[in-house]
Amino acid sequence: MRYVFHPESFLMSNIPENIRLKDLVIVANLNKPFFDDFINFLRAEGYAELYDFVVENDSSRAKATIKKYLDRRIPSDLKLYDGIARPYSEDKAKWLLLGWIFRDAPVQRLEGFLKNLSGTPNERKAELLNQVRQYASSVLPDSERWDWLPIFEVMVDRLEGSRRSIKGNLFEEIVRRSLSNIFEENEINLSIDKTQIKIGGETYDVKVSGGQGTILIPVKTRETMGGGHALLFTRDIHKAISVASESGYNCIPIVIAESWTGDLSTLDCQEFIYINKNPNQVNEVEPLLIQKLESLIHVFRALT
Known part of the structure; x- marks a missing residue:
């Protein structure tokens, strides 16, 4: 019996659904x-x-x-x-x-x-x-x-930028809120800045300060990990750690990205958080993030 290869069937069964594109198209049509x-x-x-x-x-x-x-x-x-x-x-x-x-x-x-x-x-x-x-x-x-169609395509592009910014800010707030709760529950007296800070051209989403020092936390999220953008994503993580270290700060990067190919062992920091999930899966990511932050209580307590 001769087997006939159908490339469209292969694609449908082996390539994950592009949830991001689907969501953006829905919103653009709205x-x-x-x-x-x-x-x-x-x-x-x-x-x-x-x-x-x-x-x-x-x-x-x-x-x-x-x-x-x-x-x-x-x-x-x-x-x-x-x-x-x-x-x-x-x-x-x-x-x-x-x-x-x-x-x-x-x-x-x-x-x-x-x-x-x-x-x-x-x-x-x-x-x-x-x-x-x-x-x-x-x-x-x-x-x-x-006509509507080319405007629609522009809108999808603009909405993607909006979505990326919102998602980044969302996890920034989740980290800030989670740390605040953890510190309160464990009677750890540390301050958490309410806004991002910039050092050496790098943005750090969360700053935690105590009598014995400061920890900077860049929150890096990415929905897809293919191509040159993945390399830029990894480079940005390394640069954020490097700039913080050169400025005399401890840095704990939080990376939320599905199938990130970066080598965690090469990160120039003692602690980091990596969650192998799509950041769109907020309900799944948040409890994992809280769990990993709780595992670093001893690091934060050392700042007091």
Whole structure:
């Protein structure tokens, strides 16, 4: 009997499901009604399609349209969601949507320019977004670039960045809260900073201080471990440890990554926490993290 190889069957059975992509697509689709509301607003303003607005030659009219949209109340049942499906506030949602539509990064890039403009917050946003609109229309002049599908793909990309940031902050807070509970239960008098600190260009998510010293805790999470990004991830861990050591601090890195290929024995620190789980599995990761933190009570107690 001849065996016929079906590559699609092999892929489905041997490659883990891309949960991250699936979740991001779901959230991006949840955001379509918010996008559609903007398109309906443009039509009420005399633009048949998004493309017609993008290529508007009358800059004053386009800026006034953006300002009107920013001032306009959004129907209460419409929301724009972040990378883990939490709704943004209305003002932020409108700012993000327009920035994404015009292929820019509202938080990471555009917000820094707002302080250089005059006027009310919405006047400054309208001025800046209109300039971005004009530039985007010159770079992407084809009408098919301004349909929902390409905007959807941009949104997935932006939501992934949002998701990554949120996940990192989530575990930072879990570590901070867990340590606080452990210290209280074991009567260990140490202080835990409420915010991240930067030393030598490196960010440390949690700082624990006592009379006998300080421990810096970088929390590193990664959903997938393939390719060059995995090497960068490992390099970042080594660098965080190195900078802390050179600055005279003890460092306990926390690494939450499934199938991380880094060599734990090469880490230049006496203690570390590695959890071989996808950071999306918060309910599974958190109790393991608490257990591993409790195993280091003697290290923290030495700071008192």
